Amino acid sequence: MKNLFFKKNQRSKAEKTKKIFFLISCSFLLVSALSSAQQAQKDTTKVNQLDEVLVSALRVTTKTPVSFSNMSKEELAARNLGQDIPVLMNYLPSVVTTSDAGNGLGYTGIRVRGSDATRVNVTINGIPYNDSESHGTYWVNMPDFASSVQSLQLQRGVGTSTNGAGAFGASLNMLTDSYSQKSTGEISNSFGTFNTHKHTVKFSTGLMNDHFEIAGRLSALKSDGYIDRASSDLKSYFLQGTYVGKTTLIKALTFGGTEKTYQSWNGIDADKLADDRTYNSAGEFIDEFGKTRYYDNETDNYQQDHYQLHWNEKVSDNWSTNLAFHYTKGTGYYENYKYNEPVEGYGAIEPTKMVENSDGDLVPGTDLIRQKWLDNDFYGTTFSVNYKADKLDVILGGGWNKYEGDHFGKVIWSRYASKSELGDHYYDDFATKSDGNVFAKANYQLLENLSIYGDLQYRNVRYKANAAETGLVDDNFNFFNPKAGFTFNVNEKNALYFSYATANREPNRTDYEGGTGVRPEKLNDYELGWRLKSKTIQINSNVYYMKYKDQLVLTGELDDVGSPIRKNSGDSYRLGLEVDAVIKFGQKWSISPNFTLSSNKNVDFVSDATGSLVDLGNTNIAYSPDFIAGNILTFAPITALRISWLSKFVSEQYLNNIDDKSGKLKDYFVNDLNASYEIKMNSVFKSIGINVLANNIFNVDYVSNGVDYGGGYVYYFPQARANFLAGLTLKF
Template structure:
């Protein structure tokens, strides 16, 4: 068995060189010079006939949709998040949205977490923050551990299922997640919140806002720290984050400068456990395990992942008239970090001038020179670019023209920081070095036209160009240039004030990621997405239902296996599809009782699947449960008291595509209980909120994720009953 798995972030996310000092200074000088110029320009504006558009209205209009658009979506806003925001990651907070399945390596929703939508993993979910791409350029994944407690700075988020509308960043093959950070506050305020719970989990957050100074300027910020020992042995997390924004509000102008980021140190819990260990010792963690010279089993105390990521964004939203508005943004992200492994009985080939101390077995069972060593795999990257949009709106026509240009520069290198009885290598030497770049540019135009009083037409055209270069030993020399055309169209028919029907078609194309190139001959993917939906809206009952059919060509499906550093291996399948029916509703039974159920029924199939020359016919796509259901029961006996029972059911699913019996993950049904009580004192504090969350109240022993090691399954068990309790003071 491997002793170090799942360097998902390692090979893929964090790689590039530090910017040269002159270049760094130039970028920051340009950003702040532009900010100063925009502030100066904004102060000169005297257009009394128009009102300032909020960031929601101008920026978000380029990436979000409303019920007037024939797209399947769900929203989650700050008030929905606040009752459960006790330190768990954003995917966990999204767990009860339609077609969503979440998982946690540490088992308790802190540290490394993941999300799948309609069976599509995180590399297929396009994530933007204020319209700026967040997915890693190389792996296409999203690493929430790099943004601890980001939920405390989110105003709202929208999850578009399927291809959705054109947006910046990598193409959406399962969903698009658009997050909007905090809006400005008119009045000064502050907030202190702390929580504590099982596994020594704790979160401490401080927020402030100056309010609008002189009716124009606001400065706001947040500091957070999250710590947890994790449910799994040694699966600890030490996460720190910050968020700072300056806002200028004019009569027709909104300018925001944001700086946010975080550091994370997590003890690796990526290996999972085999079936026997799952039954005997669910929390066992093999990461860092080795045998010392005396024959004792020990665990390396620094088997950790370490990373820092800092984001800089500058947004300028302008309203030129009642019909015209625009948004321009520039951004820069710096990331650097490494993960560290103790490698026991490691072949020395490929590690540079290291003296072997013994003979060990390699992957082929051959005896080769080896030793014990400690290595670090580093990533050092820069990501920067610009996005823009221009909007025109009148009574019948709503048009947005936009696009973006973004570049990633990544350096990947490795160090051996210790090897047993070896004096040939120097501290700081690299045993591998490779560099990669990726340039991603797109332009799009989308429009909603009111054909008649009840019928509207939606059209969306996007052209995207992607250039990727890499020179690693694993990928070989890569120099690819992709040109993608992604058309979308749909109809929205309003039967009456309560009932609306919609139909849409969307085309998406997507390039391979870094790990895909390691597998050799790889093709880009193509998707045709058809959505047919019905929306019903009344005072006490809201219903959203839709059928979807997603037909793929050369889909890169998860095989269920991992490479030598734990990155998921994917392979092209000629034809595949996802066919499903989704329903979500809000039912107001009374002033005190609200139900929010949702469910998804789906069929996810590979057609004539061929693996290593063998045809398996039509099989189920890996990690794609046919049934996903959620429900939230809200009881509010008092205006200040909220009691929620949150329920989630995920049907059985396979961890590979050939329906191997041992690869089946069992279904599970989990219940959480959330209670919050708010006190509004007459002095000192505006609000005192006491919150409690009991996860898995029925103590269900379940597994939400896993992988296959040849024909042997490995699992990521989730925590049984556990709790979090918090106190929030607002003033």
């Protein structure tokens, strides 16, 4: 115990030292930059904004042979009434979203081309956001973040080189709010079904002394959820200080959130789906009188705080640079009531009865309440240098990041007193992960109508863990990820492109928990596309072939904390056609349809689901529908009013990789109605905005997610029937 305490104490001191060093470094950089900028620059001409310097290292344009979609602040705002960013992205091509609570708040998820969220690389201002160990993206930790997003871009497939984990389905980069020239304020409130409400306050000082701006946001969201007890109590903040010079833009940002979410990740079986689709088994137990009860604090509790410092410099007409430092602190736990739980592994707890374990044996057990904690730190730097001339656009960039995660558990109650002390840990695990990469990418205008693209990335990953679930892990990965392609402009309206990209990706923590012999996965991605753009019509079409080696595919199962279980599948592929368009009919009508037609296969798949190896041949990859379609029909009778009809169809999909039809989700077709109206004012308020969102207007019973544990044990996550949200925004 003394040795353990000494290690923890040393770790605590090291963490404090890192934080102090990070803050001092950031402060020194900020002071030095402001001092030099004030001496060298008196002109406040806006030369470069963050999205022109920083995002140029990560985002693409139609000159790049990559399939992508953009969403602006205005597009997000029309439906931003409390639902998470994945739900707001639901109508982009190849996207499928889901929500544990059923109504788009709390735990939400996104899949792109059938790839789950652990394969979607997410960055915020170029800083990696995916959890380093799980690779997942937990939007519940950033409630109402859409209110602070200036724009976002979703690149499908491997995309271009970026910071953080490798993109195996897509990469999503978000740019936070730009600065404002004039002072502004905003109060936004929304209310809806399931006792859902959101309250947001935003402000900006505008540029003070033509150089400095301070802006911020506070948000509070609550919802009971569609599923029983799937409540969310969410709070978030965003604060930034900006310095603007003739050739300099410096931003210091801090943002974060706290969440308390009642767990709803168990799903329901087919009988409950038919008779009681809002049933939630989380927290259920039988008391000493034989009565079924529900523990009132079966919750997930987490706080995450982010700090970023960006320095963007326009060195000359051809050269620009970006340097960033970041630090993220996360801490929290989830709490469970465990009924008839075997006491083995929980420390000095006195057993009160005999219970049955997972093997069917009678072992000492009790009822208890446990907390599983995660206390982590993530810090590092990113950088890029951009050279842009008439025919050549070159970007050199990279980053280095380190993650330190402390995992431990507490038993806060057992039915009878135990020999443990208050605050004792029944397990202590610690993991570290360092991730460094450098990349160089260039676009060269070889001919007047032909440009070529090249992209080289080297990435090193070192992961060390020591846990009962993972065992001893000390893996070092070196990945080389080349990309190349070309864009050919047929004429002013039509362009063709082709690209090839390689991506390599390390296993995540859950993969190591699943057993020994887990291997990194590799993807070769081929993209062939056609773009048409005129005044009234815009069409993007793309054929993709994604060939995997040792792909870690979802088995359909979840572990005891709701994380998907994956296994290496050998050879597999995704072959598909994506088409999206924007068609305008005069000044008042427009339509934005998209669809994806795909085949997603494991090649010569061998399964051990029956206890022996069986060669099943080619099988469908789990969670990969063959057809996805979306559409937005918009009517704008006057400038201030927009009415949109939104439709989404997702075909049936397997929850397993063995083509077992008992584990299959039915197709679904849902429709939403969205209306926004803005009243311009010349008095106290600049404008008054009214937004209404009616979800699933035809009251369809549908399921967007599920798990298959094998042997007929299939559980579903039903989504809400007809529901609505309405909001009022005052701008001044």
